[in-house]
Amino acid sequence: MSEAQTPYDKAAEEAVELGNRLANTDEDADLWDLADGLLAGAIQYWLYTRQPCGDPQCQDCGPICTADLRLQALHEAVDELARSSEYFHAPTDFDAGRA
Ligand SMILES: [Zn+2]
Secondary structure, X not given: OXXXXXXXXXXXXXXXXXXXXXXXXXXXXXXXXXXXXXXXXXXXXXXXXXXXOOOOOOOOOHHHOOHHHHHHHHHHHHHHHHHOOOOOOOOOOOOOOOO
């Protein structure tokens, strides 16, 4: 693991490694279940870190100062991350090769 990794890169890499480790530990595990569990934990942690500080004037917390705004921010992050993933498009997609 590189010393120059950002906390973002390190967290993303370790999440994938955790998934691989759990899959290797339990060969009967359903990979979709493992992935859903990783996602549940990631969302829990993301929401935990986005709790507003309570200062109504805080500019950092303004965009995430209600549950609905946090959910909107989470949806935007998920959309961006999914669309930028190398696995977003699959050669086996039903609409593959029809562009
Ligand atoms: Zn704040």
